[in-house]
Amino acid sequence: MKSNTHPSLNATTKAIVVFLLLSLPQVATAADYINSGTIIVIAQTKHRVIIAADSRSGVTSDFITVETVDDSACKITTFRRNVAFSAAGILGNRGQKWTAISQVVDVVKTSAPGPIGSRQGEAILDNWADSMIQRLLFFSSDQLLSYAAVNEGHIVTGVLAGLEKDKKTWVRAGMINFSSLAGLSYQSYTLTSNDPPTAYYFIGKSQIGLEFERDKSSSRAIKERTSWDRKKLSGASLDRFKARRLVELTIMYHSNKTDVGGAVDEIEVDASGVRWLHVKPNCTQMYP
Numbered sequence: 001m002k003s004n005t006h007p008s009l010n011a012t013t014k015a016i017v018v019f020l021l022l023s024l025p026q027v028a029t030a031a032d033y034i035n036s037g038t039i040i041v042i043a044q045t046k047h048r049v050i051i052a053a054d055s056r057s058g059v060t061s062d063f064i065t066v067e068t069v070d071d072s073a074c075k076i077t078t079f080r081r082n083v084a085f086s087a088a089g090i091l092g093n094r095g096q097k098w099t100a101i102s103q104v105v106d107v108v109k110t111s112a113p114g115p116i117g118s119r120q121g122e123a124i125l126d127n128w129a130d131s132m133i134q135r136l137l138f139f140s141s142d143q144l145l146s147y148a149a150v151n152e153g154h155i156v157t158g159v160l161a162g163l164e165k166d167k168k169t170w171v172r173a174g175m176i177n178f179s180s181l182a183g184l185s186y187q188s189y190t191l192t193s194n195d196p197p198t199a200y201y202f203i204g205k206s207q208i209g210l211e212f213e214r215d216k217s218s219s220r221a222i223k224e225r226t227s228w229d230r231k232k233l234s235g236a237s238l239d240r241f242k243a244r245r246l247v248e249l250t251i252m253y254h255s256n257k258t259d260v261g262g263a264v265d266e267i268e269v270d271a272s273g274v275r276w277l278h279v280k281p282n283c284t285q286m287y288p
Contacts, residue, residue: 033061033094034139036147037075038204038259040088041246042159042171043239044193048270049161049169051076051086052243054251055262055280059094063139063147071262074283077101079108081273082162083116088204089156089176090147093135100156103131118170121160122188125174128158129186132176136184148178155184157203159191167271169193173203198239200246205259208250213242224249240268240277 035057043050057073058066076086085104092099107127111120136144136155148155155178161171171191178184193199202209212221233241247264254260266277276284 033059033067034063034090034147035059035070035073035092035094035099037073037088037091039206039209039247039250039254040075040086040159040203041209041243042161042191042199042201042203043243044161044169044171044191044195044199044201045239046168046193046195048236048239048268049084049171050239050243050266050268050277051084051159051161052247052264052266052278053086053088054247054260054264056251056258056260057091058258063143064150066258069258069261072280072282073262074101074265074280076265076267076279076283077105078267078274080114080116082269083121084161084267084269084274085158086203087156087158089151089154090136091156093138096135096138098135100128100132100158103135104128104158104160107131115165116162117164118162118172121162121170122172125158125160125172125188126186129174129176129188132156132158133184133186136176141180141183144178144184145180153177153179159203161269163269163271169269171201173201200242202246205250205254208253209246211253212249213246220253236268236270240266244278 037057040053053075055071055073057070059068059070060066076084078084087100107124111124144155155176157173157175159173163169173189173191174186176184176186191201200213211218212224216225244264244266251260263280265279265283268275268277
């Protein structure tokens with residue numbers, strides 16, 4: 001998880017460390033392709049959260065080489081009209097027919113009814129991580145290590161955002177990592193906006209987002225941000241534009257074109273609930 005210089009990141013870590021046993025339940029075969037996705041941008045103020053994500057999912061069987069890409073991936077979903085969820089990293093196993101989103105949907109189904117606040121959201125995210133870890137144990141340590149090696153040690157990160165009863169936003173992130181010494185481990189974080197300014201967070205391939213939003217010093221970043229100034233946007237309009245644009249810029253400039261691509265989906269959570277700003281038709285059908 002990386003952020004620019006605006007947000008304060010309170011790392012309230014929950015230590016859930018799982019050591020891979022010598023005898024795993026199964027070993028993945030070439031037929032058990034994984035899907036992975038790579039860029040999510042979050043814009044957070046005290047009363048609004050915007051999440052934007054690309055649509056490209058890379059399909060691989062060796063955890064390194066992307067064999068094909070799918071530009072129809074749905075990386076954002078909603079619950080109970082006041083919460084949004086997104087994930088980046090290993091997003092599913094085609095052979096076993098699970099996804100990061102299907103796992104959180106199952107967790108929410110068994111949670112207490114009604115609007116979800118930050119405390120319940122934390123429990124949902126923790127249970128999601130437990131479920132994901134059990135499925136990741138299907139893979140060998142060599143496979144997970146190969147994936148972690150090219151993703152800064154990260155296997156998958158989930159983000160849950162919603163509103164408290166006082167209409168203030170909350171955002172929690174849960175990150176599953178892997179190392180040869182610790183095996184699979186999980187940490188949860190609270191993401192906090194000082195508002196102003198809006199806090200921007202980047203999950204997945206964050207280099208381009210940080211170049212344009214944190215560093216701002218490259219010639220292309222200076223040119224891009226000058227064009228933003230000419231639009232004379234402010235407040236929510238600027239946040240909606242920037243979150244989407246930072247995903248688009250990652251698609252444009254990220255060196256490995258198999259990592260990111262496709263249409264940009266975008267969702268907003270505020271006092272009026274959850275609403276889509278941009279969404280692919282197939283994702284609307286899957287997640288109202």
